[in-house]
Amino acid sequence: MDNVFKALADTSRRLLLDQLHLKNGQTLNELCGHLSMSRQAVTKHLTILEEADLVVVSWRGREKLHYLNPVPIDEISRRWIRKYEQHRLDAIHELRRKLEDEPGS
Template sequence: MDEVFKALADASRRALLDSLHARNGQSLSELCAGLQLTRQAVAKHLAVLEQANLVAVLWRGREKLHFLNPVPIHEIAERWLGKYERHRLRLLAQLKQRLEAAEGGTEE
């Protein structure tokens, strides 16, 4: 998971992921077109994303296509956000119960 956080820490890599989210299956040339980076810089960023398993590649002849792999991001959400979300939802449910109980007590 450390590699995923490292990969997501860079704004250029997040921009690449956003580009793949908008249109999956892009070549290096297509990904370079949307960024103010050199081809070599984009290739290095893609290598980091591949190492973190955030990007999967498919070779079509001599063309290398890049695809977003959302699984590591989902795992982060489940591990780091999900447990906090459950606590917040439990507190909201308790608040709802207390408010309903208070409403019921004043009407009787």
């Protein structure tokens, strides 16, 4: 999970993931068209995203296609967000119940 957090910490890598979310299965050239950085820099960022399993690749002939893998992000959501969110939802539900039970409501 550390690799995922490291990969997500960089703005350029998040932009790459956003581009893949908009249109999955892009080539390096397509992804470079959305960013103002060198091809080598995009390649380096994609490698980090692949190592974190946030991007998976597939070859179509000589073209390397990049696909977003949402599973690691979902694991972060389950591990770090949802468990904290549940407590707040329970508190809101309890507040609503108390307000609805008050006399004169």
